[in-house]
Amino acid sequence: MIKTVEDINSLLKKHQEYRNSCLNLIASENYSSQTVRSYLNSDLGNRYGCYTTMNPEEREYTGNKYIHEIEMETHELMKEIFEVKYVDLRPIGGHMAGMATVLGILEPHDLVIEVSLEDWGHGLVGPMRLISHFGETIKVEYMKFDENRAVDVEALKKMALELKPKLIIFGGSGTLFPEPVSELRQIADEQGIILAYDASHVTGLIAGKVFPNPIKEGADIMFGSTHKSFPGPQGGFVVSNNKELIEKIGNALSPSLVTSHHLNRLPALAVSILEMKEFGYEYGEQTIKNSKALAKAMAKKGFNVLGEKKGFTESHLILVDVGEFVSEGPAKYLEKANILCSDDFSGASPQIRIGTSEVTRRGMKEEDMEQIAELFKRVLIDKEDVEIVAKDVEAISKKYLGLNYAF
Missing domain, CATH: 3.90.1150.10 (Aspartate Aminotransferase, domain 1)
Structure with missing residues (x-):
């Protein structure tokens, strides 16, 4: 039982000693630098920076003069490293970013094609349907994979043409190879399908320019985490070159899913982006x-x-x-x-x-x-x-x- 600060310190020390003795091969974790970690310890951890999606300068709370500057400058860093026009850093995790994408884009009875949990998907729409009203209003089908754990492109094209989904979500927690975003772009244009990419696991590889950038490949939306292959603080993001979509997703995100978006992670994220640039x-x-x-x-x-x-x-x-x-x-x-x-x-x-x-x-x-x-x-x-x-x-x-x- 924790009774004093020393008890907390003792547990943290045990944790660090234990982790130092382990070989960490968990693909969804990384080790942030002490520089990144140090920026989590700021006054921003106790502040609110709520704003309407397309008007971040109009903050709901007062006292945000420099918070706004920090957040907008971090937006610029994200735009640069992912080569996009629009950024939303309010998701406090990659899953929340994906939830906002689904809820912002879909209308009742729309169909989504995504990666199933059985194929190492992150399970955005599938698990949502366990909630009764989502089960009644959102439909889902799952893309197929070949023997090499790569997306079966021809099967996906056939599904897209026959099922006419509103949204296709590429990416998951077991991404071994680049996804066929560019191969689906023409069909998406012809059928009015929105292409989204869950980059949670490969965010750092995309930022490092060693894995294809889904936005440049033709994705309308990319969302993900900042703490897996990307070695930053825990958090999420959404990026796009489509203003209408980023607004819809942002409006679904806040205030429905998040109001206080953990501002202290933004300076730490900015440092991790600078590290990735370097x-x-x-x-x-x-x-x-x-x-x-x-x-x-x-x-x-x-x-x-x-x-x-x-x-x-x-x-x-x-x-x-x-x-x-x-x-x-x-x-x-x-x-x-x-x-x-x-x-x-x-x-x-x-x-x-x-x-x-x-x-x-x-x-x-x-x-x-x-x-x-x-x-x-x-x-x-x-x-x-x-x-x-x-x-x-x-x-x-x-x-x-x-x-x-x-x-």
């Missing part, structure tokens, strides 16, 4: 190299790594079917060995998702991926004592407590 390409390039190297090493050691015929991955993550070696709870079992990743049981066979963003920023290179693959093998294939493996994981992890690609 180091983004080098960081992104090494991250993808590490993903490919880890995938190849795990495949050689007997794992069923998805996407082999396409080179396994072009992003910060890999997907591995481990059903041959474990029937349930692979991520929880790996956690006992201080190896942190994510698992999925929605499909026919359990899969694990492994991300390389954080270990890349910590300084690991391709040669280190062989060592990581061996650790997975020792736990899942060789069934070695997890406590013994955990000691080796700790020894390796503590060699990489620095931080690259940052101020």
